[in-house]
Amino acid sequence: MPSPRPIPPRWTTALSRRATLLGVVGAATAACSPYELQTQRRRPARPTPSRAETPKVDPDVALATTVVAAERDLLERIEATVRRHPGLERILARTRAVHETHVALLEDAVPPTTEGPSEAAGTGPVDPTTADPTANQPAGPGDEATPARSRSVPREPARALRAVADAEDALELATKQAAFAAESGSFARVLASMAAAAAQQSAVLRGALPGVLR
Amino acid sequence: MTPLEALQTALAGEHAAVYAYGVLGGRVSASAEPVLSAALRAAHDVHRVRRDQLTAMVRAAGEDPVAAAVSYELPNRADTARRCRRAAGALEQRCAGVYAAVVGSTARANRQWAIDALTDAAVRGLAFGVEPTPWPGAPEL
Numbered sequence: 316m317p318s319p320r321p322i323p324p325r326w327t328t329a330l331s332r333r334a335t336l337l338g339v340v341g342a343a344t345a346a347c348s349p350y351e352l353q354t355q356r357r358r359p360a361r362p363t364p365s366r367a368e369t370p371k372v373d374p375d376v377a378l379a380t381t382v383v384a385a386e387r388d389l390l391e392r393i394e395a396t397v398r399r400h401p402g403l404e405r406i407l408a409r410t411r412a413v414h415e416t417h418v419a420l421l422e423d424a425v426p427p428t429t430e431g432p433s434e435a436a437g438t439g440p441v442d443p444t445t446a447d448p449t450a451n452q453p454a455g456p457g458d459e460a461t462p463a464r465s466r467s468v469p470r471e472p473a474r475a476l477r478a479v480a481d482a483e484d485a486l487e488l489a490t491k492q493a494a495f496a497a498e499s500g501s502f503a504r505v506l507a508s509m510a511a512a513a514a515q516q517s518a519v520l521r522g523a524l525p526g527v528l529r
Numbered sequence: 530m531t532p533l534e535a536l537q538t539a540l541a542g543e544h545a546a547v548y549a550y551g552v553l554g555g556r557v558s559a560s561a562e563p564v565l566s567a568a569l570r571a572a573h574d575v576h577r578v579r580r581d582q583l584t585a586m587v588r589a590a591g592e593d594p595v596a597a598a599v600s601y602e603l604p605n606r607a608d609t610a611r612r613c614r615r616a617a618g619a620l621e622q623r624c625a626g627v628y629a630a631v632v633g634s635t636a637r638a639n640r641q642w643a644i645d646a647l648t649d650a651a652v653r654g655l656a657f658g659v660e661p662t663p664w665p666g667a668p669e670l
Contacts, residue, residue, distance in 0.1 A: 409661065416663040420670065487648065494632065494644050504633035504667060507644045511625065511651035511665040518652050519661050 375502050376425055378493045382506065383421045385489050386414050389482050392468075396475050399468040403476060406523050410479070410516045417509050424502075473527045476520055483517035486510075535634035536587050537595045539643070542627040543580035544597035546620050550576055552603060553613045562610045568656050569617060575653070576624075579646060586639060614657050621654035622665075629666030 494506035550573035604619035631643035651665035
């Protein structure tokens with residue numbers, strides 16, 4: 316399955332975003348800071364660590380990883396929809412931009428040696444010394460509707476657009492659950508804003524349906 | 530910001546929203562602008578409920594709820610239907626920012642309430658012409 320379009324770096328805004336989220340996710344990772352994780356990764360391979368030695372990923376980092384995977388999944392759905400229905404590209408362009416912005420921010424926030432977004436999507440290697448084995452598991456009931464590895468795009472454009480709107484609803488629910496569960500208040504605020512953005516996109520796409528049906 | 534401060538700030542915001550929607554609703558003709566008029570009425574009802582919920586939440590936290598002011602300044606002159614619509618959009622954006630702050634300052638039931646309120650404000654704002662954004666309630670992101 317093709318991956319979403321590469322996201323260009325946006326250095327002008329990256330610092331403030333980083334400060335916001337690394338202050339959130341990073342600071343909460345006291346027992347296993349990104350620096351420590353990187354240091355551990357550079358060390359020679361040790362014998363298989365016992366469970367007690369395995370560093371624990373901060374719960375908010377695991378949440379961020381799960382939400383990134385869900386966001387990427389939605390981006391893949393949008394890509395697939397546009398491929399099948401090029402006429403929907405204009406309608407979906409802003410939706411795609413919103414979720415690319417979300418992914419960029421969260422990828423900034425997730426420490427590089429924890430299970431990253433590509434691994435979270437199930438396509439890359441997982442470092443057993445740093446990855447949370449439960450990170451790919453749904454955080455809650457709402458997550459179950461979001462990951463759809465093998466997706467088919469409906470033949471009719473209106474149904475395809477509605478399917479994207481439904482996926483936005485599922486993402487909204489999953490992200491709300493993550494916001495509720497987040498240990499850091501700042502991170503919860505970020506996630507709640509992302510959920511609200513997904514709800515907006517769902518409303519916008521449903522509002523565009525009559526034009527597609529014509 | 531402490532949880533109580535966040536709740537009190539949100540309550541103050543709801544007092545302002547209830548006042549403003551009351552004024553806006555009175556300035557838009559239900560016959561000439563039925564859709565906008567209905568949206569303003571619905572928003573007024575929602576914010577009254579939220580004000581009452583926040584009042585209860587502050588009391589439950591052991592503090593006296595902040596009182597409403599006598600009057601509030603509207604986001605604009607609100608002398609045409611278009612300006613009333615824009616003012617309503619601005620109100621929802623302000624409320625979204627306040628709810629987002631509550632999300633960041635609270636936990637459990639109060640946070641859940643704020644998460645839902647933030648989403649509602651973000652979507653409600655669309656009906657008043659607010660453009661969708663990647664970060665409703667948190668524009669600095």
